[in-house]
Amino acid sequence: MLPFxxxxxxxxxxxFVIIMSLSKLLCKTRPNYFKYILxxxxxxxxxxxxxxxxxxxxxxxxxxxxxxxxxxxxxxxNKIWGxxxxxxxxxxxxxxxxxxxxxxxxxxxxxxAGLSYASFRIVGYFMDKIPNEKMADGVTYxxxxxxxxxxxxxxxxxxxxxxxxxxxxxxxxxxxxxLSGWIFLVKGIVFKYIIAELISRYWLDISLSSxxxxxxxxxxxxxxxxxxxxxxxxxxxxxxxxxxxxxxxxPINFKNPFTSVNPQDFWRKFHISLGDWLKDYFFxxxxxxxxxxxxxxKHPMFRQNISxxxxxxxxxxxxxxxxxxxxxxxxxxxxxxxHNTYIIQCKKKGKDVVFGNLNPKIVKGISIxxxxxxxxxxxxxxxxxxxx
Amino acid sequence: xxxxxxxxxxxxxxIYTCIVISLYLIYSPLNKDPMNGSSSSVQFVYQxx
Numbered sequence: 001m002l003p004f005x006x007x008x009x010x011x012x013x014x015x016f017v018i019i020m021s022l023s024k025l026l027c028k029t030r031p032n033y034f035k036y037i038l039x040x041x042x043x044x045x046x047x048x049x050x051x052x053x054x055x056x057x058x059x060x061x062x063x064x065x066x067x068x069x070x071x072x073x074x075x076x077x078n079k080i081w082g083x084x085x086x087x088x089x090x091x092x093x094x095x096x097x098x099x100x101x102x103x104x105x106x107x108x109x110x111x112x113a114g115l116s117y118a119s120f121r122i123v124g125y126f127m128d129k130i131p132n133e134k135m136a137d138g139v140t141y142x143x144x145x146x147x148x149x150x151x152x153x154x155x156x157x158x159x160x161x162x163x164x165x166x167x168x169x170x171x172x173x174x175x176x177x178x179l180s181g182w183i184f185l186v187k188g189i190v191f192k193y194i195i196a197e198l199i200s201r202y203w204l205d206i207s208l209s210s211x212x213x214x215x216x217x218x219x220x221x222x223x224x225x226x227x228x229x230x231x232x233x234x235x236x237x238x239x240x241x242x243x244x245x246x247x248x249x250x251p252i253n254f255k256n257p258f259t260s261v262n263p264q265d266f267w268r269k270f271h272i273s274l275g276d277w278l279k280d281y282f283f284x285x286x287x288x289x290x291x292x293x294x295x296x297x298k299h300p301m302f303r304q305n306i307s308x309x310x311x312x313x314x315x316x317x318x319x320x321x322x323x324x325x326x327x328x329x330x331x332x333x334x335x336x337x338x339h340n341t342y343i344i345q346c347k348k349k350g351k352d353v354v355f356g357n358l359n360p361k362i363v364k365g366i367s368i369x370x371x372x373x374x375x376x377x378x379x380x381x382x383x384x385x386x387x388x
Numbered sequence: 389x390x391x392x393x394x395x396x397x398x399x400x401x402x403i404y405t406c407i408v409i410s411l412y413l414i415y416s417p418l419n420k421d422p423m424n425g426s427s428s429s430v431q432f433v434y435q436x437x
Binding site for chain 1: 407410414415
Protein backbone atom coordinates (compact mmCIF):
# COMPACT_ATOMS: atom_id res chain seq x y z
CA MET A 1 0.00 0.00 0.00
CA LEU A 2 1.23 3.47 -0.90
CA PRO A 3 0.96 6.33 1.60
CA PHE A 4 -2.36 8.24 1.46
CA UNK A 5 -3.78 5.75 -1.04
CA UNK A 6 -6.39 4.25 1.26
CA UNK A 7 -8.17 4.73 4.56
CA UNK A 8 -6.05 1.94 6.07
CA UNK A 9 -3.00 4.16 5.78
CA UNK A 10 -4.58 6.71 8.14
CA UNK A 11 -5.39 3.96 10.63
CA UNK A 12 -1.73 2.84 10.56
CA UNK A 13 -0.64 6.46 11.07
CA UNK A 14 -3.06 6.84 14.00
CA UNK A 15 -1.50 3.74 15.59
CA PHE A 16 1.99 5.19 14.98
CA VAL A 17 1.00 8.49 16.61
CA ILE A 18 -0.37 6.60 19.64
CA ILE A 19 2.85 4.54 19.88
CA MET A 20 4.97 7.71 19.72
CA SER A 21 2.85 9.42 22.40
CA LEU A 22 3.06 6.37 24.68
CA SER A 23 6.81 6.15 24.04
CA LYS A 24 7.14 9.71 25.29
CA LEU A 25 5.57 8.66 28.59
CA LEU A 26 7.64 5.47 28.86
CA CYS A 27 10.99 6.94 27.77
CA LYS A 28 10.97 10.16 29.79
CA THR A 29 14.52 9.62 30.97
CA ARG A 30 15.81 8.42 27.61
CA PRO A 31 15.13 11.09 24.97
CA ASN A 32 17.62 9.41 22.58
CA TYR A 33 15.17 6.56 22.14
CA PHE A 34 13.06 8.82 19.92
CA LYS A 35 15.08 8.12 16.80
CA TYR A 36 15.12 4.37 17.47
CA ILE A 37 11.35 4.23 17.90
CA LEU A 38 10.93 6.32 14.76
CA UNK A 39 13.30 3.90 13.03
CA UNK A 40 11.21 0.89 14.12
CA UNK A 41 7.96 2.51 12.94
CA UNK A 42 9.47 3.52 9.58
CA UNK A 43 10.94 0.04 9.17
CA UNK A 44 7.59 -1.59 9.99
CA UNK A 45 5.81 0.50 7.37
CA UNK A 46 8.52 0.01 4.79
CA UNK A 47 8.87 -3.73 5.19
CA UNK A 48 5.26 -4.75 5.87
CA UNK A 49 3.17 -2.22 3.95
CA UNK A 50 5.22 -0.38 1.32
CA UNK A 51 5.61 -2.03 -2.10
CA UNK A 52 9.09 -3.36 -3.03
CA UNK A 53 10.67 -2.88 0.43
CA UNK A 54 13.84 -4.79 -0.45
CA UNK A 55 14.47 -2.43 -3.36
CA UNK A 56 14.13 0.58 -1.11
CA UNK A 57 16.41 -0.87 1.58
CA UNK A 58 19.04 -1.85 -0.99
CA UNK A 59 18.88 1.65 -2.43
CA UNK A 60 19.45 3.16 1.03
CA UNK A 61 22.45 0.88 1.52
CA UNK A 62 23.79 1.69 -1.95
CA UNK A 63 23.51 5.45 -1.42
CA UNK A 64 25.04 5.26 2.07
CA UNK A 65 28.04 3.17 0.94
CA UNK A 66 28.49 5.24 -2.24
CA UNK A 67 28.43 8.54 -0.29
CA UNK A 68 30.92 7.14 2.23
CA UNK A 69 33.30 5.90 -0.48
CA UNK A 70 33.03 9.08 -2.54
CA UNK A 71 33.48 11.58 0.28
CA UNK A 72 35.61 9.77 2.88
CA UNK A 73 37.69 7.23 0.95
CA UNK A 74 38.17 8.63 -2.57
CA UNK A 75 37.59 12.23 -1.46
CA UNK A 76 36.44 13.23 -4.94
CA UNK A 77 36.63 16.93 -5.74
CA ASN A 78 34.42 16.98 -8.81
CA LYS A 79 31.02 16.39 -7.28
CA ILE A 80 29.36 15.89 -10.67
CA TRP A 81 30.65 12.29 -10.82
CA GLY A 82 29.38 11.64 -7.32
CA UNK A 83 25.93 12.91 -8.23
CA UNK A 84 25.82 10.74 -11.35
CA UNK A 85 26.74 7.65 -9.31
CA UNK A 86 24.10 8.44 -6.69
CA UNK A 87 21.31 9.07 -9.18
CA UNK A 88 22.34 6.18 -11.42
CA UNK A 89 19.33 4.01 -10.41
CA UNK A 90 16.98 6.92 -11.14
CA UNK A 91 18.67 7.56 -14.50
CA UNK A 92 18.22 3.91 -15.48
CA UNK A 93 14.54 4.08 -14.64
CA UNK A 94 13.96 7.41 -16.41
CA UNK A 95 15.82 6.35 -19.55
CA UNK A 96 13.95 3.09 -19.63
CA UNK A 97 10.70 5.02 -19.89
CA UNK A 98 12.03 6.64 -23.02
CA UNK A 99 13.23 3.42 -24.56
CA UNK A 100 10.28 1.34 -23.47
CA UNK A 101 10.36 -0.73 -26.68
CA UNK A 102 13.60 -2.39 -25.54
CA UNK A 103 13.29 -5.79 -23.88
CA UNK A 104 14.84 -4.31 -20.77
CA UNK A 105 13.95 -5.71 -17.37
CA UNK A 106 16.42 -3.55 -15.43
CA UNK A 107 13.67 -1.02 -14.85
CA UNK A 108 11.57 -3.60 -12.99
CA UNK A 109 14.54 -4.57 -10.87
CA UNK A 110 15.58 -1.05 -9.93
CA UNK A 111 12.40 1.03 -9.86
CA UNK A 112 10.30 1.48 -6.74
CA ALA A 113 7.85 4.10 -5.52
CA GLY A 114 9.61 7.17 -4.14
CA LEU A 115 12.91 6.59 -5.99
CA SER A 116 13.03 10.15 -7.39
CA TYR A 117 12.45 11.84 -4.04
CA ALA A 118 14.93 9.57 -2.31
CA SER A 119 17.50 10.38 -5.03
CA PHE A 120 16.98 14.12 -4.55
CA ARG A 121 17.45 13.75 -0.80
CA ILE A 122 20.67 11.76 -1.07
CA VAL A 123 22.12 14.21 -3.60
CA GLY A 124 21.34 17.01 -1.14
CA TYR A 125 23.11 15.12 1.64
CA PHE A 126 26.11 14.36 -0.58
CA MET A 127 26.43 18.00 -1.71
CA ASP A 128 26.11 19.37 1.84
CA LYS A 129 28.59 16.92 3.36
CA ILE A 130 31.88 18.59 4.11
CA PRO A 131 35.01 16.44 3.43
CA ASN A 132 36.12 14.57 6.56
CA GLU A 133 32.81 15.31 8.25
CA LYS A 134 31.57 12.24 10.09
CA MET A 135 29.06 10.19 8.08
CA ALA A 136 25.45 10.33 9.18
CA ASP A 137 24.55 7.59 11.62
CA GLY A 138 22.71 4.74 9.93
CA VAL A 139 19.51 5.11 11.95
CA THR A 140 19.10 8.83 11.19
CA TYR A 141 20.01 8.26 7.55
CA UNK A 142 17.36 5.55 7.27
CA UNK A 143 14.76 7.75 8.99
CA UNK A 144 15.67 10.63 6.69
CA UNK A 145 15.02 8.58 3.56
CA UNK A 146 12.21 6.35 4.77
CA UNK A 147 10.18 8.73 6.98
CA UNK A 148 6.69 7.35 6.31
CA UNK A 149 4.67 10.56 5.68
CA UNK A 150 7.23 11.89 3.18
CA UNK A 151 8.54 8.63 1.69
CA UNK A 152 6.51 8.86 -1.51
CA UNK A 153 5.98 12.44 -2.58
CA UNK A 154 8.21 14.59 -0.44
CA UNK A 155 8.71 17.40 0.38
CA UNK A 156 12.40 17.09 -0.51
CA UNK A 157 13.82 17.49 2.97
CA UNK A 158 17.43 18.37 3.87
CA UNK A 159 19.43 16.03 6.10
CA UNK A 160 20.67 18.80 8.41
CA UNK A 161 17.13 20.10 8.97
CA UNK A 162 15.75 16.58 9.46
CA UNK A 163 18.48 15.76 11.99
CA UNK A 164 17.79 18.89 14.05
CA UNK A 165 14.09 18.05 14.08
CA UNK A 166 14.83 14.48 15.13
CA UNK A 167 17.14 15.66 17.91
CA UNK A 168 14.26 17.60 19.46
CA UNK A 169 12.94 14.13 20.22
CA UNK A 170 9.93 13.58 22.42
CA UNK A 171 9.78 17.25 23.40
CA UNK A 172 8.19 17.92 19.99
CA UNK A 173 5.29 15.64 20.89
CA UNK A 174 2.80 17.72 22.84
CA UNK A 175 -0.76 19.01 22.65
CA UNK A 176 0.25 22.14 20.76
CA UNK A 177 2.07 20.32 17.94
CA UNK A 178 -0.62 17.65 17.86
CA LEU A 179 -3.36 20.24 17.32
CA SER A 180 -1.25 22.12 14.79
CA GLY A 181 -0.58 18.83 12.96
CA TRP A 182 -4.26 17.95 13.12
CA ILE A 183 -5.24 21.26 11.43
CA PHE A 184 -2.70 20.63 8.64
CA LEU A 185 -4.01 17.09 8.24
CA VAL A 186 -7.65 18.16 8.02
CA LYS A 187 -6.74 20.93 5.58
CA GLY A 188 -4.83 18.38 3.49
CA ILE A 189 -7.79 15.98 3.52
CA VAL A 190 -10.11 18.77 2.34
CA PHE A 191 -7.64 19.79 -0.39
CA LYS A 192 -6.85 16.31 -1.68
CA TYR A 193 -9.92 14.21 -1.10
CA ILE A 194 -12.65 16.84 -1.54
CA ILE A 195 -11.54 19.85 -3.61
CA ALA A 196 -9.08 18.04 -5.93
CA GLU A 197 -11.53 15.17 -6.39
CA LEU A 198 -14.40 17.52 -7.22
CA ILE A 199 -12.21 19.44 -9.68
CA SER A 200 -11.18 16.15 -11.26
CA ARG A 201 -14.72 14.81 -11.61
CA TYR A 202 -16.73 17.89 -12.48
CA TRP A 203 -14.24 20.15 -14.27
CA LEU A 204 -11.13 18.37 -15.49
CA ASP A 205 -12.53 15.07 -16.70
CA ILE A 206 -15.83 16.17 -18.20
CA SER A 207 -16.10 16.14 -21.96
CA LEU A 208 -17.13 19.46 -23.46
CA SER A 209 -17.97 18.31 -26.94
CA SER A 210 -20.70 20.90 -27.44
CA UNK A 211 -18.34 23.88 -27.18
CA UNK A 212 -15.41 24.90 -29.42
CA UNK A 213 -12.15 22.98 -28.89
CA UNK A 214 -10.17 26.10 -27.97
CA UNK A 215 -12.54 26.96 -25.10
CA UNK A 216 -12.63 23.41 -23.76
CA UNK A 217 -8.80 23.33 -23.90
CA UNK A 218 -8.53 26.60 -21.98
CA UNK A 219 -10.99 25.30 -19.41
CA UNK A 220 -9.00 22.07 -19.10
CA UNK A 221 -5.77 24.08 -18.75
CA UNK A 222 -7.06 26.05 -15.73
CA UNK A 223 -8.66 22.93 -14.30
CA UNK A 224 -5.38 21.04 -14.39
CA UNK A 225 -3.49 23.81 -12.56
CA UNK A 226 -6.19 23.97 -9.88
CA UNK A 227 -6.31 20.17 -9.65
CA UNK A 228 -2.52 19.81 -9.39
CA UNK A 229 -2.29 22.42 -6.65
CA UNK A 230 -5.06 20.96 -4.50
CA UNK A 231 -3.94 17.36 -5.08
CA UNK A 232 -0.23 17.88 -4.51
CA UNK A 233 -0.74 20.62 -1.91
CA UNK A 234 -3.14 18.31 -0.09
CA UNK A 235 -0.56 15.52 0.00
CA UNK A 236 2.08 17.89 1.35
CA UNK A 237 -0.23 19.25 4.03
CA UNK A 238 -1.16 15.74 5.16
CA UNK A 239 2.52 14.76 5.28
CA UNK A 240 3.25 17.88 7.30
CA UNK A 241 0.35 17.21 9.68
CA UNK A 242 1.17 13.55 10.32
CA UNK A 243 4.86 14.44 10.62
CA UNK A 244 4.05 16.97 13.34
CA UNK A 245 1.92 14.45 15.21
CA UNK A 246 4.84 12.02 15.12
CA UNK A 247 7.13 14.70 16.52
CA UNK A 248 8.90 15.66 13.29
CA UNK A 249 8.81 18.98 11.52
CA UNK A 250 8.24 18.65 7.78
CA PRO A 251 8.90 21.76 5.64
CA ILE A 252 5.97 23.58 4.07
CA ASN A 253 5.80 22.88 0.34
CA PHE A 254 2.97 25.12 -0.92
CA LYS A 255 1.94 28.68 -0.04
CA ASN A 256 -0.91 29.88 -2.25
CA PRO A 257 0.88 29.91 -5.64
CA PHE A 258 -2.11 31.56 -7.33
CA THR A 259 -0.96 34.91 -5.96
CA SER A 260 2.54 34.67 -7.52
CA VAL A 261 3.61 37.83 -9.33
CA ASN A 262 6.65 36.41 -11.15
CA PRO A 263 8.37 33.03 -11.81
CA GLN A 264 10.76 33.52 -8.89
CA ASP A 265 7.83 34.19 -6.58
CA PHE A 266 6.00 31.17 -8.02
CA TRP A 267 8.81 28.75 -7.07
CA ARG A 268 8.79 30.24 -3.56
CA LYS A 269 5.15 29.18 -3.28
CA PHE A 270 4.74 26.07 -5.45
CA HIS A 271 6.66 22.90 -4.63
CA ILE A 272 9.01 25.04 -2.54
CA SER A 273 11.34 22.18 -1.62
CA LEU A 274 11.98 21.37 -5.30
CA GLY A 275 12.57 25.04 -6.16
CA ASP A 276 15.05 25.40 -3.28
CA TRP A 277 16.75 22.13 -4.18
CA LEU A 278 17.23 23.18 -7.81
CA LYS A 279 18.50 26.61 -6.75
CA ASP A 280 21.04 25.31 -4.23
CA TYR A 281 22.31 22.18 -5.95
CA PHE A 282 21.96 22.97 -9.61
CA PHE A 283 21.43 26.63 -10.49
CA UNK A 284 24.12 28.07 -8.17
CA UNK A 285 26.91 25.57 -9.11
CA UNK A 286 26.00 25.95 -12.78
CA UNK A 287 26.10 29.75 -12.55
CA UNK A 288 29.46 29.55 -10.76
CA UNK A 289 30.72 27.25 -13.51
CA UNK A 290 29.67 29.72 -16.22
CA UNK A 291 31.17 32.59 -14.22
CA UNK A 292 34.57 30.90 -14.40
CA UNK A 293 34.43 30.76 -18.21
CA UNK A 294 36.49 33.60 -19.68
CA UNK A 295 34.21 34.11 -22.68
CA UNK A 296 31.16 34.60 -20.46
CA UNK A 297 32.73 36.85 -17.84
CA LYS A 298 31.41 40.02 -19.46
CA HIS A 299 27.88 38.68 -19.90
CA PRO A 300 26.35 38.20 -16.44
CA MET A 301 22.77 38.36 -17.74
CA PHE A 302 23.44 35.66 -20.31
CA ARG A 303 25.07 33.48 -17.63
CA GLN A 304 22.05 33.83 -15.37
CA ASN A 305 19.53 33.20 -18.14
CA ILE A 306 21.29 30.16 -19.56
CA SER A 307 21.68 28.72 -16.04
CA UNK A 308 17.97 29.28 -15.40
CA UNK A 309 16.93 27.60 -18.65
CA UNK A 310 19.20 24.57 -18.08
CA UNK A 311 18.01 24.25 -14.47
CA UNK A 312 14.34 24.13 -15.45
CA UNK A 313 15.12 21.83 -18.34
CA UNK A 314 16.62 19.46 -15.79
CA UNK A 315 13.47 19.78 -13.69
CA UNK A 316 11.44 18.74 -16.72
CA UNK A 317 13.73 15.77 -17.41
CA UNK A 318 13.44 14.68 -13.78
CA UNK A 319 9.80 13.78 -14.43
CA UNK A 320 10.80 11.72 -17.44
CA UNK A 321 12.29 12.16 -20.88
CA UNK A 322 8.97 12.52 -22.67
CA UNK A 323 8.56 15.65 -24.80
CA UNK A 324 5.74 17.08 -22.66
CA UNK A 325 7.96 17.16 -19.55
CA UNK A 326 10.92 18.60 -21.43
CA UNK A 327 8.90 21.35 -23.15
CA UNK A 328 7.16 22.22 -19.90
CA UNK A 329 10.51 22.54 -18.09
CA UNK A 330 11.91 24.59 -20.95
CA UNK A 331 8.92 26.93 -20.78
CA UNK A 332 9.44 27.50 -17.06
CA UNK A 333 13.09 28.24 -17.84
CA UNK A 334 12.12 30.74 -20.54
CA UNK A 335 9.65 32.46 -18.18
CA UNK A 336 12.38 32.83 -15.56
CA UNK A 337 14.90 34.11 -18.12
CA UNK A 338 12.40 36.71 -19.42
CA HIS A 339 11.67 37.87 -15.88
CA ASN A 340 15.38 38.00 -15.05
CA THR A 341 16.05 40.13 -18.13
CA TYR A 342 13.16 42.43 -17.17
CA ILE A 343 14.53 42.89 -13.63
CA ILE A 344 18.05 43.65 -14.89
CA GLN A 345 16.73 46.14 -17.46
CA CYS A 346 14.63 47.88 -14.79
CA LYS A 347 17.70 48.18 -12.55
CA LYS A 348 19.84 49.49 -15.41
CA LYS A 349 17.37 52.13 -16.51
CA GLY A 350 16.16 53.00 -13.02
CA LYS A 351 12.50 52.57 -13.98
CA ASP A 352 9.92 49.92 -14.78
CA VAL A 353 10.60 49.25 -18.46
CA VAL A 354 7.26 47.52 -19.07
CA PHE A 355 4.68 49.10 -16.79
CA GLY A 356 6.22 52.58 -16.41
CA ASN A 357 4.43 54.63 -13.75
CA LEU A 358 1.31 52.46 -13.60
CA ASN A 359 -0.38 52.08 -10.20
CA PRO A 360 1.46 49.27 -8.27
CA LYS A 361 -1.86 47.57 -7.44
CA ILE A 362 -2.75 47.39 -11.14
CA VAL A 363 0.78 46.11 -11.93
CA LYS A 364 0.35 43.42 -9.27
CA GLY A 365 -3.02 42.40 -10.70
CA ILE A 366 -1.64 42.19 -14.25
CA SER A 367 1.41 40.22 -13.00
CA ILE A 368 -0.81 37.69 -11.19
CA UNK A 369 -2.97 37.32 -14.29
CA UNK A 370 0.08 36.74 -16.52
CA UNK A 371 1.58 34.24 -14.08
CA UNK A 372 -1.64 32.23 -13.69
CA UNK A 373 -1.92 31.91 -17.46
CA UNK A 374 1.77 31.21 -18.08
CA UNK A 375 1.94 28.58 -15.33
CA UNK A 376 -1.36 26.99 -16.36
CA UNK A 377 -0.12 26.68 -19.93
CA UNK A 378 3.18 25.14 -18.91
CA UNK A 379 1.52 22.71 -16.53
CA UNK A 380 -1.06 21.86 -19.18
CA UNK A 381 1.78 20.80 -21.48
CA UNK A 382 3.33 18.94 -18.53
CA UNK A 383 0.08 17.00 -18.06
CA UNK A 384 0.30 15.54 -21.58
CA UNK A 385 -3.30 16.60 -22.24
CA UNK A 386 -2.37 19.43 -24.58
CA UNK A 387 -3.08 18.65 -28.24
CA UNK A 388 -2.38 20.93 -31.17
CA UNK B 389 -15.14 34.51 26.47
CA UNK B 390 -17.54 31.67 27.17
CA UNK B 391 -19.84 32.57 24.29
CA UNK B 392 -16.81 32.85 22.04
CA UNK B 393 -15.76 29.32 22.99
CA UNK B 394 -19.24 27.94 22.43
CA UNK B 395 -19.43 29.60 19.00
CA UNK B 396 -16.01 28.17 18.15
CA UNK B 397 -17.06 24.70 19.27
CA UNK B 398 -20.19 24.77 17.14
CA UNK B 399 -18.28 26.19 14.16
CA UNK B 400 -15.82 23.33 14.42
CA UNK B 401 -18.61 20.79 14.72
CA UNK B 402 -20.27 22.28 11.63
CA ILE B 403 -16.98 22.27 9.64
CA TYR B 404 -16.13 18.67 10.56
CA THR B 405 -19.68 17.52 9.84
CA CYS B 406 -19.48 19.16 6.40
CA ILE B 407 -16.14 17.45 5.73
CA VAL B 408 -17.45 14.03 6.76
CA ILE B 409 -20.66 14.42 4.73
CA SER B 410 -18.66 15.60 1.68
CA LEU B 411 -16.29 12.64 1.94
CA TYR B 412 -19.24 10.27 2.29
CA LEU B 413 -21.07 11.76 -0.69
CA ILE B 414 -17.96 11.74 -2.87
CA TYR B 415 -16.61 8.30 -2.10
CA SER B 416 -19.51 6.06 -1.05
CA PRO B 417 -20.98 5.72 -4.60
CA LEU B 418 -17.60 4.38 -5.74
CA ASN B 419 -18.00 1.32 -3.53
CA LYS B 420 -20.79 0.21 -5.86
CA ASP B 421 -18.76 0.90 -9.01
CA PRO B 422 -18.44 -2.33 -11.03
CA MET B 423 -14.84 -1.40 -11.93
CA ASN B 424 -13.87 -1.13 -8.27
CA GLY B 425 -11.88 -4.24 -7.46
CA SER B 426 -10.22 -2.81 -4.34
CA SER B 427 -11.65 -2.78 -0.87
CA SER B 428 -11.38 0.99 -0.62
CA SER B 429 -12.98 3.69 -2.76
CA VAL B 430 -10.05 6.04 -2.10
CA GLN B 431 -7.71 3.35 -3.41
CA PHE B 432 -9.99 2.93 -6.41
CA VAL B 433 -9.68 6.64 -7.26
CA TYR B 434 -5.93 6.41 -6.70
CA GLN B 435 -5.59 3.43 -9.04
CA UNK B 436 -7.26 5.28 -11.88
CA UNK B 437 -4.26 7.62 -12.22
